[in-house]
Amino acid sequence: MPYLFNTPDQQQEMLQAIGVDSLEALFSTIPSELRLNRPLDIPPALTEMELQAHVSKLAEKNVGPGSRVCMLGGGAYDHFIPAAVDEIARRGEFYTAYTPYQAEASQGSLQTFFEFQSLICQLTGMDVSNASLYEGGTCVSEAAFMAMRVTNRHDRVVLLGSLHPEYRQVVETYLTHLNCEVVIVPCVNGTADPADVDAAMNDQTACLVIQHPNFFGTLEEAEQLTEIAHKYGALSVVSYDPISLGLLKRPGDYGADIAIAEGQSLGTPLQFGGPYLGLFSCSQKFVRRMPGRLIGQTVDRNGNLCYVLNLQAREQHIRRDKATSNICSNQGLIAIRAAVYLALLGKQGIREVAELSCQKAHYAAEQLSQIEGIDLLFADRPYFKEFAISCSEGSDYLLRKARQAGFDLGPELSRFEFQNGSTLGQTGVLVAITEQRTREEIDRLVTALKA
């Protein structure tokens, strides 16, 4: 059998030491009427060679960005991943280790996560970051839970209608069953109107959730909206695109209380939607209310600088039903990827990736909108690297034509349910442009769509 050690001789020897006469006897505590008296009905075992052939065949049935130009967005982006990221993430010392409970045996992970937290603070301008949550969507519900604890307002949260619709669905799953009202501010012409936000807020609201740049790629008035949240004593929760912070003001710069993000763009491949990386940071004053693991610096018994899991009294293994979150396993290895990515980019690199993505997206939007029948959906709104277009022939037609020419655009907005009268063209299609896209590709797409 693969991966096993015990030879039949050794098994006998071990059984003897235990004092039973068969392997079967070891399972005698399972009552016989509960036993499965047949083999599991699953496909037959494969050798490594057969398995590789089989999985390769499945992989070949898919069409990935390798064979088509990826201009897909909607929360997952085809940014470049330097080779050094994979090199570090493939080290067994990292990926075959457990959660660093045993500090002396885990200083490598602990220092790396401490540096990850530091890098996220530098990126966002926030005071503290945890060591990761699952992904962008659950970050929103964890932020809402934390805002409820901090404000002691448990009945109401307000979300902008331009939040990723899947994130909104996650929040609704997490909150509505607790009888917490989830209020959606309509998205008009690609952004929220601050007057509508003001009208939706009240002094019972725990937080205002702003996605900036939002799901459609457009920029919200994040600073002004944060002020509105604060006016009502609510927390401002900002979901950002980490790459955008090479260019845009950081959440910490304009007073966000909690900054969250999907961190996939920071060196993690698309891999069909996961595992990704939940980034969660906040102001110092809320640190004891935070969800997730926190790594802290301390000294050991000899006075050496070292790192430990800190403030564990917030966590489920200590506090049980009073914990700040139920999270246990987080996204450690993906956080390591992000730390390596941010270290490789540095302050200059992150700016280059942000600027390239932004400039190329604007070129693409300009070229695409010159095609007859294609319009920018929110033409007068500023955007970062992603934008929505509409096609007079419908989104299916547009996507099919692009696919035939070797391009994946999307997602199409009709895929999602938008709520509360948000005035969104159901004909819209998102287009995301990263630094990896070239003028040649964009021109080729435009030519194909014109034909």
Next chain:
Amino acid sequence: MRNQLATESLFGLSHHGRRAARFPSADVPVKPLDEIIPKSALSTKPTGLPEVTESDVIRHFVNLSTLNMCVDTHFYPLGSCTMKYNPKRHERLASLPGIVDLHPYQHLSDLQGMLELLYETQEMLAEISGLPAVSLQPAAGAQGEFTALLTAKAYFEDRGETRTKVLFPNSAHGTNPASAAIAGFECVQLASSKEGLVDLDDLKAHLDDQTAVFMVTNPNTLGLFEKDIKQIAQMVHDAGGLVYIDGANMNAILGFTRPGDFGGDMMHYNVHKTFTGPHGAGGPGSGPIAVRDFLADFLPGPVIKRTSGENEFTLETPPKSIGRVRSFYGNIGILVRGYCYLRTLGAAGLKAVSENAVLNANYLKAILKDVLPVPNGELCMHEFVASASKSKSENGITAMDIAKRLLDFGFHAPTVYFPLVVPEAIMIEPTETESKETLDAFAETIRNILQEDPEFLHLAPHSTKISRPDEVVAARNPILQCCEPE
């Protein structure tokens, strides 16, 4: 031998003007930034990210990595965590083009191979659990628990019932009560019997028409099979409640018995444990759930369906779904590794996994029990919980001392002080991917440690880079990043 410079802070290595990643200049006409982005939205200063070279980055993180113990280098008998060997073929196959580069919003017809793989995974997880409906969405075991509890809640509401309580034994993982709390349930903790099993009388006393779910780990966290599980399930069902099986310990029972056969209505798997995820220094995990037929309509969407349509495999949201619990579809990269594992082992292989996991645990228990008594159970399953109470009272050697000293001898420590019901608990899970020679050496080392000077042990470990970090200082004045907040 150790390169001390490289493990200094990344920020300490930073020097103005150094670069690692460089990007080509723009090949499109460049516009002045303030023409395309309002000035008010643009940052006025660069981020504080460090400036280092690629070789700095590699040397830094490679040297840091060597400060870890891991499955690739050490015996890692961490109870409840199933630290088994992580096959290298999984890493290669999960990185294949056509797997690693798929965008979640690609057209369905371009995803048929991936959906087939995930559909087969659903089918195998259903068969192994004896529970027919599967959701692959949960990102980890804790999220699986939460998802299943909401599924149960929606089921009861659909029947016009409001049930408010979730029950669990005091030996439960902390995630059980934490998940129940965020799902809006009242948590009721039950006593354990003298044998370390569910106390049937206490269960009976607490079951009523408000009981929604009884959560139980089976085998439980003491490594014991709940022999009365069928009766327990019957009692819960008679009260109108549902039984949730925390599947953290599935490594003990693969192909021997199934949660669906012993009365469970819902369960989660920890793909990163049982199906060798790997653990990734804390994650990512993957916590798919399997439930009975009558709960299938409430599962989070989407699930993968096989159809006779143009696309054989499609994504569908169940009719009465609780909604999404995360964006996209699940921790696919980990599920792909789990799929590879299941396809490598097959039915006989899985059964051999449990056979040898249980054999290794019982063997280690047998050769250690005279020095480390195990309070509960004659035979254990895949792990056992010993107690250092004896050595503590005799000469002051605690579970922590033993755990820390083991590091000096090249063994990772077992889980200590969990479950809470055993004083000075030492929870040992050797897994099936270890040899008798390793187990013998480990037992011999523990015997030797117990002969050492207690004072010396209180200061262990002695050979690691650091020893006994001050957690009190860390918590009193938390330093959570290397740069002063601005």
